[in-house]
Amino acid sequence: MKDRTIARYEGVLKVTGQARYEGETSPEGLLHAALVESPVSCGELESLDASWATALRGFPTLVTHDDAASLKPSAATSLIREKAIHFHGQPVALVAAASLSEAREAAKAINVSIAARTALTQMDQALDQAYAPAMVGRFPAATRRGDSTRALGQAELVVRRSYTTAVNNHHPMEPHAVVCWWEGKKAVVHTCTQAIFGTRAIIAHAFEMPPADIRVLARYLGGGFGCKGQLWWPWMFWAMLASRKTDRPVRLELSRAQMFTLVGRRQETTQDLALGFVDGHLTAIEHDVVAQTSTHAEFSDSTAVYTRFLYACPNVTTRHRLVRTNEPQPVPMRAPGTAPGTFALESAMDEAAELLGIDPLELRLNNFADHDQENGRPWSSNSLRECYRVGAERFGWAERRTRSAAKIGRWKIGFGMATTLYPAIRQACRARVALRADGSLLVQCGTQDMGSGTYTALGQIAADALGLPMDKVTVELGDTDLPDGPFSGGSQVTASIFPAVDAATSKLRAVLTSIATSDPASPLGGKPPEDLEFADGMIRSRSGNAGERLTDVLARATSNGLEAEGEIPATDHQKLAATGMGYGAIFVEIGVDPELWEIRVRRVCGAFAAGHILNPLLARSQYIGGLIGGIGMALHEETVTDATTGSILGKSFTDYLIPVHADMPAFDIAMIDENDPHLPGGVKGIGMLGTAGIQAAIANAVNDAIGKRVRKLPIRIEDCL
Amino acid sequence: MPSRLALTCHNRSLTFQCCGDEHQMTQSQDAKFPKQRIALSITVNGTRHELEAAPTATLLDVIRDELKLTGTKKGCDMGGCGACTVLVAGRRIASCLALAASFGDADITTIEGIGTADRLHPLQDAFIRHDALQCGYCTPGQILSAIAVLAEGARSIEEIREGMSGNLCRCGAHANIVAAIAEVAGL
Secondary structure (H helix, E strand, O other): OOOOOOOOOOHHHHHOOOOHHHHHHHOOEEEEEEEEEEOOOOOOEEEEEEEHHHHOOOOOOOHHHHHOOOHHHHOOOOOHOOOOEEOOOEEEEEEEOOHHHHHHHHHOOOOEEEEOOOOOOOOHHOOHOEEEOOOOOOEEOEEEEEEEEHHHHHHEEEEEEEEEEEEOOOOOOOOEEEEEEEOOOOEEEEEEEOOOHHHHHHHHHHHHOHHHHHEEEEOOOOOOOOOEEEEEEEHHHHHHHHHHHOOEEEEEEEEHHHHOOOOEEEEOEEEEEEEEEOOOOEEEEEEOOOEEOOOOOOOOOOHHHHHHHOOOOEEEEEEEEEEOOOOOOOOOOOOOOOOHHHHHHHHHHHHHHHHHOOOHHHHHOOOOOOOOOOOOOOOOOOOHHHHHHHHHHHHHHHHHHOOOEEEEOOOEEEEEEEEEEEOOOOOOOOEEEEEOOOOOOOEEOOOOOOOOOOOHHHHHHHHHOOOHHHHHHEEEOOOOOOOOOOOOOOOOOOHHHHHHHHHEEEEEEEHHHHHHHHHHOOOOOEEEHHHHHEEEEEEOOOOOOEEEEEEHHHHHHHHOOOOEEEEEOOHHHHHOOEEEEEEEEEEEEEEEOOOOOOEEEEEEEEEEEOOOOOHHHHHHHHHHHHHHHHHHHHHHEEEOOOOOOOOOOOOOOOOOOOOOOOOOEEEEEEEOOOOOOOHHEEEOOOOOOHHHEEEHHHHHHHHHHHHHOOOOOOHHHHOOO | OHHHHHHHEEOOEEEEEEOOOOEEEOOOOOOOOOOOOOOEEEOOOOOOOEEEOOOOOOOOHHHHHHHHHHHHHHHOOOOOOOOOOHHHHHEEEEEEOHHHHHHOOOOOHHHHHHHOOOOOOOHHHHHHHHOOOOOOOHHHHHHHHHHHHHHOOOHHHHHHHHOOOOOOOOOOOOHHHHHHHHHHOOO
């Protein structure tokens, strides 16, 4: 497989405004929907008075829990079937009308009667009610390796600290939307989703209809980051019910304010961490996490999971607990688990280095885990030490001693570093390729492109396999009429699609090779198949001066073109001989204004090792994007709940700050290519790596600059005073 | 003396005092909405459109929903993200904060009006080459804002960053966006 810098496949459509996002679908007779929201955060919905609203202009139609009673009970339908109020802003009805403004006015005109109960709106009001979930994602919630209590008792140095991270919201620039309609018993659903097939399956379950009668489309997504998933489903169902009730297409678009409450959040955490050292080596780690979940569903990030893997340590105890509050439900968000988890672990490692009087980078190298500490397996590949070396060199880490506490202009300068990691996993995938008589190639796979480059990756893998230029390739994705592809999450799409496309193109190559070599009239007639290569639109003999255009080979057998499908089941990572993990080392330079205490990230160097990189241009963009997300978590982003009402304070971009152009540091990205023999195609995910580690690197740099250790995120001016 | 306007609102009736006179408006149920749509004449990308729209309709909603020019995006509908940026006589505005009815005489440019696949604007071309986009949802606003920032005379990377800071991007394409703009600016 080649690595090539190829411009983003759909770039022209996006820069000219021609890429059609699903909410922009505009069928004839479209109705617009708005949601009626609960003004309290805990209680029971008693009644709705819509007599005023339904008499308004625009002929509003009301859809309520009564309409949802026909849906099959499940976690995806409970909020629209059951009348319990779990959080402030929870929708209690949907109104569809001729225009959006009419729908919104009608929604406001509905009188809602709710029997309110006392709400628990803050995690720290109920830490004593924390409970242990069974699992955190696909990992056990609690683990014990060795005896950490005893090892801590015998350690020469114990670093015992508490760290907290705030609630964050994903905020893709495109708010969630659905445009849906019914064609008889069949449903057509254009919606923002990171999982078209998961969405089709849940519709089939809720409406008790065959999946084949449902078409879900998500051909362009304006970002996702984890929130375009299951929490959207109940509101999408209500829109579908409104369409069925009115026999008209219906569009529901969330407002930016609703993006704070209805589609998930990164949960807040309180993390207690204890590190024990003997002779500079970790002998014990205890990592105890308490996090928020809602009263209607359960989610825990895998926050302490990576503490089990990152360093060599014989005695490790980790535990996750949850507290239920009347706040919106958390879901995975960009670097789930690793972002909050590495903030604690990599801050504590820095604190330990300071107490031990050694360089933080050296401490990490001394504690490098040369195999998977949990199950004893080797790594499929692990270039973390190379990341440390390359990153430190490019950044100029060695200058730390001389430049730290230095000033540039009025800025106090600090250096910090930290490690990031993310497991390499992959899902089942099917893909279809079709070579047409004119030499153009169609690649189809029912996955989505959140902006991460899936269109380009699909096209590039197929084009390279058949030796065709990208301008001959058409890629189709985001439609359940296509072969089943993976959901977009967990940094696994490229690893999932690669072997499936490879399998499909291998079949095409075999057929084309056979046509050419078995036809004496072909210049390649009689050549051994292993002698042939596909390049520049031709099949060529490597040994002799012979070749034939793909289109001519094809014409020898058919005038209709050829197609082939590839299907590769999910990889069972537990059964692999080695553990796949991507790594990175993040180095940052910050400046702190000694009077205003403003923190500016001045430069970031990330050195990443994540298997084989298909397209360095797009990979670099994804790493930088991830790092910027991490800067937001480190310095800007915090969603605050009003303790009294349970409402989210300041539901807008003027209150929820995210990094903007003026916040940008200089980025230097180093990609260390790995030849991984264990993973299909040698591909690891890269999307999450940038968004973890950088939070701790920034906190460590703040300490380096001003001698103040901040153990909470986001780090704000007031934390530096 | 500045004119004074005092408003009291009670039980769907509105009383206001203006220039010493007291006026009262009482809403009937149906009057919760304006009686009719108003005739609107609007020029976008050099084409004049005659249409009807609610007097309260924003320029963004008219562009997207009535003219079906969906390249202009709705990211927040509160003037906080820049995704809806359009040019009015060359100046950039947040079209979600603009009343369509106020732009009858204006010359409006959207992303569809600055270049096409066959004839890309230099900034569109630079955005592709620098990979200055990922999900693409903020991209039209970034490009229109960039056109205006350059017209406003930004002459350094710092000035470009400051000038572009009203255009949010969540994927994190900022570095490549500024590199693309800087290249077109000859910096």
